[in-house]
Amino acid sequence: xxxxxxxxxxxxxxxxxxxxxxxxxxxxxxxxxxxxxxxxxxxxxxxxxxxxxxxxxxxxxxxxxxxxxxxxxxxxxxxxxxxxxxxxxxxxxxxxxxxxxxxxxxxxxxxxxxxxxxxxxxxxxxxxxxxxxxxxxxxxxxxxxxxxxxxxxxxxxxxxxxxxxxxxxxxxxxxxxxxxxxxxxxxxxxxxxxxxxxxxxxxxxxxxxxxxxxxxxxxxxxxxxxxxxxxxxxxxxxxxxxxxxxxxxxxxxxxx
Amino acid sequence: xxxxxxxxxxxxxxxxxxxxxxxxxxxxxxxxxxxxxxxxxxxxxxxxxxxxxxxxxxxxxxxxxxxxxxxxxxxxxxxxxxxxxxxxxxxxxxxxxxxxxxxxxxxxxxxxxxxxxxxxxxxxxxxxxxxxxxxxxxxxxxxxxxxxxxxxxxxxxxxxxxxxxxxxxxxxxxxxxxxxxxxxxxxxxxxxxxxxxxxxxxxxxxxxxxxxxxxxxxxxxxxxxxxxxxxxxxxxxxxxxxxxxxxxxxxxxxxxxxxxxxxxxxxxxxxxxxxxxxxxxxxxxxxxxxxxxxxxxxxxxxxxxxxxxxxxxxxxxxxxxxxxxxxxxx
Ligand SMILES: Cc1cc2nc3c(=O)[nH]c(=O)nc-3n(C[C@H](O)[C@H](O)[C@H](O)COP(=O)(O)OP(=O)(O)OC[C@H]3O[C@@H](n4cnc5c(N)ncnc54)[C@H](O)[C@@H]3O)c2cc1C
Ligand SMILES: Nc1ncnc2c1ncn2[C@@H]1O[C@H](COP(=O)(O)O)[C@@H](O)[C@H]1O
Numbered sequence: 001x002x003x004x005x006x007x008x009x010x011x012x013x014x015x016x017x018x019x020x021x022x023x024x025x026x027x028x029x030x031x032x033x034x035x036x037x038x039x040x041x042x043x044x045x046x047x048x049x050x051x052x053x054x055x056x057x058x059x060x061x062x063x064x065x066x067x068x069x070x071x072x073x074x075x076x077x078x079x080x081x082x083x084x085x086x087x088x089x090x091x092x093x094x095x096x097x098x099x100x101x102x103x104x105x106x107x108x109x110x111x112x113x114x115x116x117x118x119x120x121x122x123x124x125x126x127x128x129x130x131x132x133x134x135x136x137x138x139x140x141x142x143x144x145x146x147x148x149x150x151x152x153x154x155x156x157x158x159x160x161x162x163x164x165x166x167x168x169x170x171x172x173x174x175x176x177x178x179x180x181x182x183x184x185x186x187x188x189x190x191x192x193x194x195x196x197x198x199x200x201x202x203x204x205x206x207x208x209x210x211x212x213x214x215x216x217x218x219x220x221x222x223x224x225x226x227x228x229x230x231x232x233x234x235x236x237x238x239x240x241x242x243x244x245x246x247x248x249x250x251x252x253x254x255x256x
Numbered sequence: 257x258x259x260x261x262x263x264x265x266x267x268x269x270x271x272x273x274x275x276x277x278x279x280x281x282x283x284x285x286x287x288x289x290x291x292x293x294x295x296x297x298x299x300x301x302x303x304x305x306x307x308x309x310x311x312x313x314x315x316x317x318x319x320x321x322x323x324x325x326x327x328x329x330x331x332x333x334x335x336x337x338x339x340x341x342x343x344x345x346x347x348x349x350x351x352x353x354x355x356x357x358x359x360x361x362x363x364x365x366x367x368x369x370x371x372x373x374x375x376x377x378x379x380x381x382x383x384x385x386x387x388x389x390x391x392x393x394x395x396x397x398x399x400x401x402x403x404x405x406x407x408x409x410x411x412x413x414x415x416x417x418x419x420x421x422x423x424x425x426x427x428x429x430x431x432x433x434x435x436x437x438x439x440x441x442x443x444x445x446x447x448x449x450x451x452x453x454x455x456x457x458x459x460x461x462x463x464x465x466x467x468x469x470x471x472x473x474x475x476x477x478x479x480x481x482x483x484x485x486x487x488x489x490x491x492x493x494x495x496x497x498x499x500x501x502x503x504x505x506x507x508x509x510x511x512x513x514x515x516x517x518x519x520x521x522x523x524x525x526x527x528x529x530x531x532x533x534x535x536x537x538x539x540x541x542x543x544x545x546x547x548x549x550x551x552x553x554x555x556x557x558x559x560x561x562x563x564x565x566x567x568x569x570x571x572x573x574x575x576x577x578x579x580x581x582x583x584x585x586x
Binding site: 016026094095121122139158160161164165167168178217218227241254 | 361374375396402403404447448467545547548565566582
């Protein structure tokens, strides 16, 4: 199976984020990492390849810094990478990102496309599903298992409150992958060395511009949300805070 | 259907998903400001009962979109049915709850209609003539006001809990229900769903626990779980976790709290190194008391905590365990 994995670079979970001057976006000087479900999507693609043979290609859209994500994926075992490289991909809505990806890979005859179920930064939860619609392929979301069948694949979808569902579908198809579908691997030293010689194709914004439109939704303002509830904050050294907490547990929460 | 808000309610096997009431509340709030009318639609097969239930709310009309091909949910069937319906009706605004099912079809629907979906909104406000929708970004660290920059119909989904379902206003009399038969081509549906199921029975039932000590990624390493376990033991409580802890296999899946785990309502929920993502919060916000320990003063968990401590869990938790032991020994 030939599988494409969409991998996005997002600010590190623990990184303190700051607004830019105009309050329209965050300041870029933070550390980045791969979007968590995308790492699971890559792992799943590598496992499918190990079982059934084929090829794994990774793709990202973002500034030069996003190449790190592709290099890591190549080191873990992806065969090649595509980088839609431009600052202009930051702040695009899901429809534009999906159009850009579809335009670049349309001729490449993939059997499956994996995306994460949502990005940690924008949280649209849409890019994969829109790609499926643009390609005219079926899709399934929040996937926790993939089996190859005679006519295509059978996937396990996560539903709410502990339910799951199996869905059979033909390929080519788009799947959005949920974190926890598998256990992630680490890159090996050999892998990191080999990654340097693997093909990484760069695509400029100009090459896809003709298929992109204005964003259909516009972020007017980004801001720190207002706190609505009054949490009682307990302060002091660890020992002092512990004493205060025990006092609360005894007199207010009444569990001691 | 000019200036109409269309609420798409969700049902499974003829039972309404209660989160749909929250969407009705949202629609009523928007209608009150914009002066628009509200209609609702339910889709499926044999759904007259659900449609009648929805019609009890203050709405101008309820559409029951029926087809045998909608008997079990598929994104293709749903999009085929709703696309025709929306093209015919031309509502201004289409509102849906941000459920797993809606996440599965709504981006396809909006895209098929060459429109956009503002997903997972938590509120709205009017700025002059413009309707702005607020959504969380960067895992709740920021909020964004988002507007539509395309022609209607405009699609929005609302996060669970953003509006109160019990505030959905009932109508003086039942709204008229109109049945629509969806035309879905034989080859339109490409996926074959099976019946939903639950994994083998869970070993621990956290729903009955009075005290829950819950760990998140702040715990850093598997071996550090012991620190939280010691506190849970001292308090006589159960250990639970956020999803990444269970994804990593550090604790079994049946100790996961949240939208894809257990929903609990203990007397005390102690969140250690948990940021407070919405998918976690929906599973524990019913707790009587919530205590959060987190090194980041801006962590969203402090939005819902009764008591908060900003600091390093590796200092605070062991100190607390000792203090609890002392108190219990007295
Ligand atoms: C469809 C879907 C379903 C999901 N279902 C669930 C679910 O059921 N349950 C669930 O929990 N999540 C679920 N998630 C994931 C959810 O969105 C979050 O990613 C997850 O809850 C984050 O877990 P966390 O708070 O442990 O980790 P993080 O968000 O990484 O937070 C770690 C926290 O630890 C703090 N910290 C770090 N070091 C220290 C220290 N030394 N001392 C004190 N604090 C420290 C940090 O400040 C941070 O706030 C779901 C997501 C999706 C998209
Ligand atoms: N700029 C991007 N580069 C690579 N992948 C992306 C990008 N934007 C979105 N994706 C993919 O689409 C998924 C869903 O993103 P979103 O629709 O923004 O929530 C992510 O998990 C990625 O797999």
